[in-house]
Amino acid sequence: MNYVQKIYKLLLFVLVGIVSLEILPLILPIMAMLIFAFLFTTIFLQPADYLERHIKSRALGVILILVSTIALTITFLGTFISNLGFQIKTFTKKIQKEEFSSNVESLFASMKNNLPDFLSNLIPESEKLISIAKSSMINIFQNILSLLSSAGNLLFITIMILIFTIILLVEYHDFKRSLVWFLPNKYLEVGLRVIYNIEQQISKYLRGQILAASSVAILSIIGLFTLNQLGANVTLVVFIGIIAGLANLIPMVGPFIGMIPAIMIALMNNVGSEIALNHQILGVLPSPFYILDIILMFIIVQQIDNNFITPIVVGDSVGLHPMVVMLVLLLGGTLLGPLGMLFAIPAAGVIKVIINEMIFLNKNSHLL
Amino acid sequence: MKPIYKNYFRKNKNADPILETIENVAVFENLSQKELYEIVRLTHQRDYKKDESIFKKNAPAEGMYVLLDGAVDIFEPDSNTILTTFKSGDFFGELALIDEEPRMASAIATESSKLIGFFRTDLLTLMKRSPELGNVILMNISRILGERLRKTNEELTKNN
Numbered sequence: 001m002n003y004v005q006k007i008y009k010l011l012l013f014v015l016v017g018i019v020s021l022e023i024l025p026l027i028l029p030i031m032a033m034l035i036f037a038f039l040f041t042t043i044f045l046q047p048a049d050y051l052e053r054h055i056k057s058r059a060l061g062v063i064l065i066l067v068s069t070i071a072l073t074i075t076f077l078g079t080f081i082s083n084l085g086f087q088i089k090t091f092t093k094k095i096q097k098e099e100f101s102s103n104v105e106s107l108f109a110s111m112k113n114n115l116p117d118f119l120s121n122l123i124p125e126s127e128k129l130i131s132i133a134k135s136s137m138i139n140i141f142q143n144i145l146s147l148l149s150s151a152g153n154l155l156f157i158t159i160m161i162l163i164f165t166i167i168l169l170v171e172y173h174d175f176k177r178s179l180v181w182f183l184p185n186k187y188l189e190v191g192l193r194v195i196y197n198i199e200q201q202i203s204k205y206l207r208g209q210i211l212a213a214s215s216v217a218i219l220s221i222i223g224l225f226t227l228n229q230l231g232a233n234v235t236l237v238v239f240i241g242i243i244a245g246l247a248n249l250i251p252m253v254g255p256f257i258g259m260i261p262a263i264m265i266a267l268m269n270n271v272g273s274e275i276a277l278n279h280q281i282l283g284v285l286p287s288p289f290y291i292l293d294i295i296l297m298f299i300i301v302q303q304i305d306n307n308f309i310t311p312i313v314v315g316d317s318v319g320l321h322p323m324v325v326m327l328v329l330l331l332g333g334t335l336l337g338p339l340g341m342l343f344a345i346p347a348a349g350v351i352k353v354i355i356n357e358m359i360f361l362n363k364n365s366h367l368l
Numbered sequence: 369m370k371p372i373y374k375n376y377f378r379k380n381k382n383a384d385p386i387l388e389t390i391e392n393v394a395v396f397e398n399l400s401q402k403e404l405y406e407i408v409r410l411t412h413q414r415d416y417k418k419d420e421s422i423f424k425k426n427a428p429a430e431g432m433y434v435l436l437d438g439a440v441d442i443f444e445p446d447s448n449t450i451l452t453t454f455k456s457g458d459f460f461g462e463l464a465l466i467d468e469e470p471r472m473a474s475a476i477a478t479e480s481s482k483l484i485g486f487f488r489t490d491l492l493t494l495m496k497r498s499p500e501l502g503n504v505i506l507m508n509i510s511r512i513l514g515e516r517l518r519k520t521n522e523e524l525t526k527n528n
Contacts, residue, residue, distance in 0.1 A: 049496045173410065173493060180412055185420065188412070188485065189430035196489040367427035 033157060035343070037164030041172060042202050043210070044069075048169050062169045066162065080239045087235065091268040106277060140264075194357045201349045208310075209249055215309045216258070216301060217245025223297040224262065232290040233269045233276065234262060244298070248305070250341045253329075259298045266290050320348055384408060386484055389436050393459050395486075395508050403501050410490040416477035425474045429464035431487030438481020445474045453478070462509055465491050 044065050051061030168175065176195065183191040221241035224234050234240070244258030270276035270289045281287045281296070320328070325345060332344025386408050390396045396407055413436070416422060422433065425445050433440075440454045451473055454460055460475065465488050477483075495502030 046496075049493075052497050053499065173497075177410070177412065185414055185416060185422070188414065189423065189428065189487070192430055192487050192489050193428070196492075364427070367424045 029157075033161050034164060036161045037168055039206070040161070040165045041168040042199075043206050044165070044169055045172060045203065046207075048172075059170050062166060065169075066166060070162075076239075076242070080236070083236055083239065087265065087268060091271070094268075094271050190357070190361060194354065197353045197357065198350050201353050202346055205346050205349055212305060212310050213245040213248050215245075216248040216255075216305050217241045219301040219304060220244040220258070220262075220298065223301055224294075227290060227293055227297055230293070231275070231279075232266060232293060233273070234266050234290070234294070235269060236261075236265055240265065244301075250338060253333075253338075253341060255298060255302045259295060262294045262298070263291055266294055320345070320352065324348065385436060386411065386413065389457055390434055390484070392457055393434055394512050395432065395459065395462055395465075395505060397508050398504055399501070403504075406494070406498065406501060407486070410486065410494060412485040412487070414483050414485060416481045416483060418477060418479050420477050422475040422477060422483070423461070423471050425472065426470045429461065429467075429469065429471045431464050431485055431490065432459055432462040433475075433483045433485050434459040436482040436484055438483075439478045440475055440481060440483070441478050442473050442475050462512060464488065465509060466506075 044062075047065050048058065048061050051064060052058040055061055055064075180188070180192060180195070218241065221237055224232070224237045224240060228234055228237065240262045243261050244255075247254040247258035250257070267289050276289050279287050279290055279293075281292060285292060287293050325348075328344045328348040329341055332340035332342075332347070334340070336343070384405075387401075387404055390407060390411070391399075391401075391404055396404060399407070411434075416438070422440060423429070435454050435456055435458050437456050440458075440460070441450050442452045442454070442460060443450045461471070463469075464471070465486070468488075491502065491505065494505070
């Protein structure tokens with residue numbers, strides 16, 4: 001290769017690099033939508049195959065699945081938002097009253113009494129506290145409002161993901177066949193095996209996650225009902241349970257996110273109640289507004305899920321070492337935030353399958 | 369000369385060469401045209417150059433091939449003996465549809481050939497989407513294997 005050719009190749013490489021860097025931000029949202037559509041496709045693939053088997057029309061099956069899923073989601077979100085709205089309205093009324101200030105004051109006073117001296121010094125004075133509490137509450141509601149305002153953009157993304165999902169679900173098997181078409185003859189059989197293994201890995205993981213999330217949701221609902229029987233006064237129990245189940249999809253961090261709505265609602269409902277403020281677990285451990293009860297309940301749910309349900313229903317779904325899971329989670333979280341954490345484990349599972357197949361290919365390269 | 373008018377709405381059932389070939393393959397016997405079309409949608413059409421390897425002995429086996437056009441030799445690489453030669457319409461490697469054992473011999477295209485592959489993963493997909501169709505294919509494979517076993521027994525009895 002002479003110098004001119006080398007320079008030409010280098011220039012071409014730089015040009016392609018610059019163009020792809022320019023195009024990448026434009027393509028990225030579409031890629032993200034496609035990834036979501038692919039994930040939904042994997043979740044709904046088995047029901048779609050099942051319905052196709054029984055009603056003999058794949059398109060009709062796909063439409064049935066998606067319409068029922070959308071109807072369920074809309075019903076859930078609609079009821080949840082209207083209930084939450086009512087909850088916020090009642091709470092803002094409560095907050096306006098003087099009771100709120102006196103409650104916050106007495107809460108922190110009791111905290112100061114119960115904590116050792118060096119820690120209690122860290123708690124600021126009562127006036128400051130009230131203003132901090134008020135402003136942080138207002139901040140939370142402002143965040144909820146800004147979230148709702150971005151609903152328009154969310155609607156567009158949802159519709160696009162829905163369209164991609166319908167196309168992928170209906171054409172999935174043909175699409176896979178077209179993908180195989182690009183494989184060289186030499187790698188045809190191995191390629192088919194890799195695709196099949198990846199498919200199995202993802203669907204096994206997703207099915208496991210959905211089962212684990214459902215069990216956490218059901219257990220949380222049961223737990224919150226039990227706490228309510230003891231006087232915790234937590235409303236929107238079913239919704240909190242479902243949110244906890246969904247949050248559980250993010251390993252390790254998810255369970256803590258799942259606790260937040262329950263604690264918030266317990267706070268909202270119990271502000272002004274003297275009994276709730278002075279509540280103690282088993283008459284020993286102070287747990288104002290039942291916060292500690294709720295945390296304990298979620299920890300118990302997590303333990304039941306991690307030690308009994310997940311090992312039985314999910315098993316060793318991805319087969320990654322806990323240390324690797326943690327590292328991958330951190331990496332996913334650093335790169336893409338909560339979404340990265342959600343996708344980190346299945347992505348690591350796919351990479352593991354590919355590496356295993358590559359090792360196998362390397363060992364058996366003489367057979368290709 | 370090309371016709372200037374063609375009735376695009378009349379479907380020529382046998383226009384698809386793959387459909388024409390696989391309806392005569394024993395693995396796909398007793399299937400309706402619609403079911404055969406379902407199979408065609410799952411298969412992979414591949415072109416092989418002369419002397420290109422299709423699979424090698426001891427390689428992991430994933431499925432069977434039907435020869436649409438051309439010729440394929442099945443040979444034992446160690447002794448370099450040709451075990452059999454396949455022509456258009458023949459099929460081979462069907463055992464790999466049901467077991468995961470490596471290939472017992474090598475296959476090579478002796479002239480430029482067109483093959484269609486039908487693999488275990490395709491059969492598994494088919495069994496999920498249409499179990500009745502999958503069962504017919506499994507029955508057909510069992511019949512082929514039974515026939516082979518009978519013939520092997522006959523050969524053994526003759527030699528003894």
